Amino acid sequence: xxxxxxxxxxxxxxxxxxxxxxxxxxxxxxxxxxxxxxxxxxxxxxxxxxxxxxxxxxxxxxxxxxxxxxxxxxxxxxxxxxxxxxxxxxxxxxxxxxxxxxxxxxxxxxxxxxxxxxxxxxxxxxxxxxxxxxxxxxxxxxxxxxxxxxxxxxxxxxxxxxxxxxxxxxxxxxxxxxxxxxxxxxxxxxxxxxxxxxxxxxxxxxxxxxxxxxxxxxxxxxxxxxxxxxxxxxxxxxxxxxxxxxxxxxxxxxxxxxxxxxxxxxxxxxxxxxxxxxxxxxxxxxxxxxxxxxxxxxxxxxxxxxxxxxxxxxxxxxxxxxxxxxxxxxxxxxxxxxxxxxxxxxxxxxxxxxxxxxxxxxxxxxxxxxxxxxxxxxxxxxxxxxxxxxxxxxxxxxxxxxxxxxxxxxxxxxxxxxxxxxxxxxxxxxxxxxxxxxxxxxxxxxxxxxxxxxxxxxxxxxxxxxxxxxxxxxxxxxxxxxxxxxxxxxxxxxxxxxxxxxxxxxxxxxxxxxxxxxxxxxxxxxxxxxxxxxxxxxxxxxxxxxxxxxxxxxxxxxxxxxxxxxxxxxxxxxxxxxxxxxxxxxxxxxxxxxxxxxxxxxxxxxxxxxxx
Numbered sequence: 001x002x003x004x005x006x007x008x009x010x011x012x013x014x015x016x017x018x019x020x021x022x023x024x025x026x027x028x029x030x031x032x033x034x035x036x037x038x039x040x041x042x043x044x045x046x047x048x049x050x051x052x053x054x055x056x057x058x059x060x061x062x063x064x065x066x067x068x069x070x071x072x073x074x075x076x077x078x079x080x081x082x083x084x085x086x087x088x089x090x091x092x093x094x095x096x097x098x099x100x101x102x103x104x105x106x107x108x109x110x111x112x113x114x115x116x117x118x119x120x121x122x123x124x125x126x127x128x129x130x131x132x133x134x135x136x137x138x139x140x141x142x143x144x145x146x147x148x149x150x151x152x153x154x155x156x157x158x159x160x161x162x163x164x165x166x167x168x169x170x171x172x173x174x175x176x177x178x179x180x181x182x183x184x185x186x187x188x189x190x191x192x193x194x195x196x197x198x199x200x201x202x203x204x205x206x207x208x209x210x211x212x213x214x215x216x217x218x219x220x221x222x223x224x225x226x227x228x229x230x231x232x233x234x235x236x237x238x239x240x241x242x243x244x245x246x247x248x249x250x251x252x253x254x255x256x257x258x259x260x261x262x263x264x265x266x267x268x269x270x271x272x273x274x275x276x277x278x279x280x281x282x283x284x285x286x287x288x289x290x291x292x293x294x295x296x297x298x299x300x301x302x303x304x305x306x307x308x309x310x311x312x313x314x315x316x317x318x319x320x321x322x323x324x325x326x327x328x329x330x331x332x333x334x335x336x337x338x339x340x341x342x343x344x345x346x347x348x349x350x351x352x353x354x355x356x357x358x359x360x361x362x363x364x365x366x367x368x369x370x371x372x373x374x375x376x377x378x379x380x381x382x383x384x385x386x387x388x389x390x391x392x393x394x395x396x397x398x399x400x401x402x403x404x405x406x407x408x409x410x411x412x413x414x415x416x417x418x419x420x421x422x423x424x425x426x427x428x429x430x431x432x433x434x435x436x437x438x439x440x441x442x443x444x445x446x447x448x449x450x451x452x453x454x455x456x457x458x459x460x461x462x463x464x465x466x467x468x469x470x471x472x473x474x475x476x477x478x479x480x481x482x483x484x485x486x487x488x489x490x491x492x493x494x495x496x497x498x499x500x501x502x503x504x505x506x507x508x509x510x511x512x513x514x515x516x517x518x519x520x521x522x523x524x525x526x527x528x529x530x531x532x533x534x535x536x537x538x539x540x541x542x543x544x545x546x547x548x549x550x551x552x553x554x555x556x557x558x559x560x561x562x563x564x565x566x567x568x569x570x571x572x573x574x575x576x577x578x579x580x581x582x583x584x585x586x587x588x589x590x591x592x593x594x595x596x597x598x599x600x601x602x603x604x605x606x607x608x609x610x611x612x
Contacts, residue, residue, distance in 0.1 A: 083466050085210045086231065088218050089239040092116055095212045096182045098239070102210075103180035111168040113204035114183045115213040115227065121183065121198040123191050124158055135376050137198075161195040166203035202227060215244070219457055220251040222383050232464040241470035245484055248454035252391055254384035258296055258445040264378040265289040271344075271374065281340035285382060288337060291327045292385070292447070299407050300445055309411045317403035320449075321392055331393040338390070341382055344374060388449045391456055402453035412444040455486030462487040512537045520554070526561050535566045 089095055095114060102108055118133040127136045140156045165171060165186070172178045175189055183197070190197035205211055217223050218236060238244055265286060272282035303311035315323070324330075329337070374382075391399050451457070462468055462485070470489070475481050482489050497504070511517050512533035524530045542549055553559045 081233075082209070083234045084208065085235045085237060086218060086229075087210065087212050087237045087239065088215050089212075090215055090243060092120060092183060092214065094240065095214075096184075099180045099182050099212065108179040109172065110180075110210050111172075111204075111208045112180060112210040112212065113201050113208040114181075114186070115201055115205065115211065115217055115229075116183050116198070118198050121187055121190075121196075121201065123187060123197060124156060127156075138376065156196070157194060158190065158196040159199060161193065162199045162203060164193050164195045165190065165197075165200035168204060168207040171204065215247045216251065218461060219244070219247050221387055221457065221460065222380075225383075231461055233466045235467045235469070236461060236465045237469045237471070239471050242472040242474045244458065244470065245454040245481075248457040248485070249451050252388075252451035252453075252457040253449060254388050255446055255448045256381055256384065257447075258293070260377060260381055261289055261293045261296065261447075264381040265293050267374060267378050278344055281343045284337060284340050285344070288327075288329065288385065289381070291329075295323070296407060296445060296447055300409060303407065303409055310408065311410075312406055312408035315405040317392060317400035317405070318397070320403065320405045321397060321400050324389070324392075329389070334386075334389050334393050338386055341386055345379075388451075391451070399451075399453065399456045402451060402456055404448075404450045404452060406448040406450065407445070408448060409443055409445045411441045413441055453486075454484055458485045458487065509537070513540050525554075525558055528565065531562050531565045534562065 087095075087098065089098065092114075099112075099114070102110075102112075118127075118137055122128040122133050122137065124137070124140070127133055127140060130136050137156075141159060143155060165175070175193070177185060177189065183201075186197045186201060189195075190200060215238070217227070217229060218231065218238075223229075224231070268282050268286035268289060272279050272286055275282055299313060303313050305311045388403070392403060468487070476494065478489065478492055478494065509518060513536045514533060516529060516533045518530070518533060518537070520530070538549065538551065553562065
C-alpha cells in the first residue's frame, strides 16, 4: 500500500541504552533500540537499527525531540507535516461524551480544541441574549475595528482577550486544562479570564492535533469556507455515520425566498452605483440575482396545487442548466462570478489593512477608513447560489441529474406588520401588555435547489482527506452504504452483535391483537383506531416481556400524538404489568414521568395522565 511504503531516504540515528520517555501522553519503553524520530509526518518502523520513515501527507504541527539531525528534521517537517485528526459527530452532547472518555485514556493530554457555534460559546452580556448572535457579533467586531482606527464606537472586551487562551501550552500549563476538556470548561474559563471562547477555540485549532466539531462543520462547504477548515491531507473520523447521507444531501442543497433574493438584488445594485473600483463585479452578481428574481416571479403563475396551501413546480437539474445557459451563465462565466464574489469579500479586508497603516489622526481624516460591505444575508444568498452552480457545472455537468429544482408557494409565518399612522400621521402606542406579538400567516415563494445524491458533497472530503473513518452501529449493509457515497472503503470491520442469536428475533407484524391492520401511513398514524391497536399491541407484548420495551416512532410529532392519546389507559397498564410487585417504585416512577412530560410539553393537560 502507498501509505505504508518505505521512504527511499534514510536517517541514521543514535543508539541509546534503556530509556523511559513520555511524550504526548504516551509512554515509550526503549531498550537498546533506536530513538523514535518525531518529526512532523514521520514515524519509524520499530525493530531496525536505521529508521525507515513513512510519509504522511497532511497539515499540522509537531516536534523533533531528538534522534536525528535537527536541520534534516526541519526540512522534513516543512514537506511532510503531521495530519490533524478531525473527529465529528452529530451533536455537542455527543462530543462531551467523547471528550470525557478521552480524558480517561493515555491520550488525554493531546492538544485539542472543540469548534462550536456562538449559541454555545458567546459570553457577551448583550450579544448572548439576542436571537441572531452571529450577526450581532460581527457588527460588534466591526465597531471594535472602527474604534481602533477612529477612537470611537463600542468594542468587545472578550474578543480583545482571545490571546490569553489562544496557546495550547498556556491552556494546559497556566489555566489547568491539561486533560481533554469540554466546551463548557472553555466557556467557564473564558468568563474567568475575560476571553471569548468562540474565537479562542478557533485559534487553538492551529496548534491542535485533535479537533472536535459537529457534522456540518466538515460536510457543508460554506461552513468550511467561513471558518477556514482545510481537509486536504487530514484524517477525518465521522462518528454515528449512519446519518452522514442525509447530512451530505442537505449540505449540497440550498433554498432562498423571494424577499431574500429581492433584497440581495437591490443591495448589489446600490453597491454597483456607488463603487468606484468594483462596479463591474457588483454588476455581474446583480445580474445573476435579478435574473433569478424575475424568473421566480414569472414562474409563480405556472404553479400547480399539490397539497393544502402548497403550490409548486419541479425542474430537473439538466433543465435548470439549460435555463442558466439562456441567461448566459456557463461554466466559464461561473468562474468569473466566483472571482467577482471573492473580490467583493476581499475588498473590505484590503480597506481595513490599508487604513490601519495610518496611525495619526491627520492620515485618518484624509481617507475613508470603512467602506460599506455587503450584508450577511446577501453574502449567504450569493454563497449558496454559487455553491450549487459549482456542483451543477462540475466535471462537465456530472452532478446535474442529481439535482431537483422546485419553485413552491406555501403559507409561512411572518412578523406582524408595523404600526400604521393615522390620518394625522400619528402612531398610537398600545400598552406593553396589549401589544400584538403574534405572528401572521402569509404566502411565501421559495426556490429549492435540492441535492438527491449524498456523494456530491461527500466526494470532496473523500478526495482531499488523507483518510476517512466512518463508525456506527447501524451502517450495514456496507455495500449499499459505500455505493450511496460513491466512495470505496477498502478496510471494513463489522463486529458480531452483542446479543446472542438465541435471544434475537426479527419479524414484521401486519396487524394487532384485534386483527386491525397496522398501517402507519401519514393518513392513519393520527387516527384513534390505529393508536388504540398500537396500544393494545404494546400492552400484550409487555405482559410477555417483563423487563421493559423500547419503541421507536418516525418523528417527534407522531410520538407526541400517540402519547397524548394512550396515556389515559394503555400506558398505565403497561407500567403495572412491567412492575407488578413494586407499587412504591411505580408510584415514584409515575410522578417523575408526569413531571418530565409536563415540563417537556408532551401533555396538553394534566388530565391526560392519572397515576393508578
